[in-house]
Amino acid sequence: MPKPTITDIAKALDITASTVSRALAGSPKVSQATRMLVERKAAEMGYERNVLASSLRRGVTDTVGMVVPRVNRQFFSNIISGAEAVLNPAGYNLIISQSHEHSEDERRAIQTLLRNQVSGILISHSIETKDAEAFKDMLASTGVTVIQFDRAFEGIGDLCVVNDNFECARSATRHLIESGYERIGYMGGDESSNVYVDRKAGYMAAMREAGLEVNDDYMFSNCITRDKGFYNAAKAVERGCGALYCAGDYAALGVIEYARDKGIKIPEDFGVVGTANENFTDVVYPSLSSVEQNSTEMGTAVAKAFLDIKSGKALNTDKIIIPTRLIVRDSSKRRKY
Amino acid sequence: MPKPTITDIAKALDITASTVSRALAGSPKVSQATRMLVERKAAEMGYERNVLASSLRRGVTDTVGMVVPRVNRQFFSNIISGAEAVLNPAGYNLIISQSHEHSEDERRAIQTLLRNQVSGILISHSIETKDAEAFKDMLASTGVTVIQFDRAFEGIGDLCVVNDNFECARSATRHLIESGYERIGYMGGDESSNVYVDRKAGYMAAMREAGLEVNDDYMFSNCITRDKGFYNAAKAVERGCGALYCAGDYAALGVIEYARDKGIKIPEDFGVVGTANENFTDVVYPSLSSVEQNSTEMGTAVAKAFLDIKSGKALNTDKIIIPTRLIVRDSSKRRKY
């Protein structure tokens, strides 16, 4: 027994398919009586709308695509989780693609999503992608709603959702300053990304506001892995650095490990604050102070923004900022907190 | 300018749409010459096949759905990552749904996927789901390929892919025995799940094989969280237990923390091995021995099995077993290793 169609229902009730369609859609052009009949029959026959046919006819799908560098990164999987939890109840399906941090994969992913007529694309760019040129024309011709998150570029998409990376770094750095650390340095990532540009700026702002000078000897970019953190921690310590704000937790972990190796006491002799609040932060010893990015909330915000745009709700901004929250743990608890 | 269709291409070349369709499909029924012409024209006009129309006509989609309890769990996000990496290049899209560990959400997710005519469903059941009854008839009527992974039930689906949970627990327990620990206990999870049933059996087997007796005082089920681990570690120690094989890393973490609190030395006075090789295991102090589940590999295996089934390749089994690998770290290194 093949799946019943509206035509089957129509035949069974001796009416026409269009009436069935309208009845199921709840159109006011169909009488209460027949609507009831149709609904009952549909249920009885186990009817399920053929989404393909419907989408083809209507010209829109209830599918949205998400492109992330890697799904198995805590930050991104939280975003996916949050977005899915909002989109699914709203009747949307979420298609996932990974760019594996490659521009070419990213382009291909977008291509595939467009071919699948997604009604929206939610994207966080790969690290390899340095600007939005390649996507501009690709996306321009179509009517899909595009929302960028976390790693975003100007001149593309309807909206972007990002963390308050500036404030995130500023508050963490300020916390180190207030905790009495001196000669505070910065470990960041690739500065072609808005994320690290903003964090660096936040660090610098906190320093400037406290009347402290920024010393290039204590500044490390392209340093977000555990290994790099370990490696550069050595340099930093050697040069007299007293504390580090790290724009990534893995680098901060490297710093802690270096300190442990060298017998440098954290937080007494050296302070560290990381970023992302990875799930190892309260497990490492000493536990790592970090900035929570509220990634799940970012996911729901992205999804909600998408739904708002779809429902024609005018957005009063083109940038949604998700607040971050400093979590103080042992690695920076020099003074009583 | 709306998207060009095969009809547009046909008109431009003064041929018919069916020829264009066949040309693009690489059918042998069309001449080399026109195939070239069509391909050139298609590229020139920026043609992209309308997947919806194609799927509607063919009666199949190139979409597969995956249902997991939560996407933001390392284990599952690795599986998603692995599966996506195989399916995407093969021309399939992956739709993600979360059951949030609820049977009802799970049922709804499957329903939605079926309505979207996915050509396959890859599913790991929610903890709340105790058997496959609710899905049997739902899935039976359709022709979708169903593959269960990790948490699987009998009598449903075409295939299942699981870890070697028995061997996983056996090797870990044997390792504890060989390291000279005595009175070794077990911390497991809910035994309505095949996963924990098998792990418990593996633990028991290792004990039996070593001629050791299993003491119920050292057995804890429904104990996979950090809190429960901490709580039950107290009981275990009090009762004279000397080491624990934990079927989950979080419980093992709780055990380590209890020991640290009480000044019990790990690995000297107490041994712990966890399961899953969560990314905090080599960060916690002392580092936690654990069993790697090769989750990414499980994802690729699931996806490959799906592709095999689709391509009509006969499978010589209905159960694929992904091997695990014991990683010995400090928490169980009593003897020189």
Place this chain on the structure above:
DNA sequence: GCAAGAAATTCAAACGTTTGTATTTTTGCA
């Protein structure tokens, strides 16, 4: 040069739904 067969192409219907327009039925009112 022509018939027979192969090769290439066209025709037409189908997938299941939606929707503008036309038609029928019902309703309300004089």
Place this chain on the structure above:
DNA sequence: TGCAAAAATACAAACGTTTGAATTTCTTGC
């Protein structure tokens, strides 16, 4: 009772593709 307006339904085309069958065009051998 009759008639216009409103309500309900039916008709038909369309979305873009695929595919079996019919038709045309090209080969090939005699």
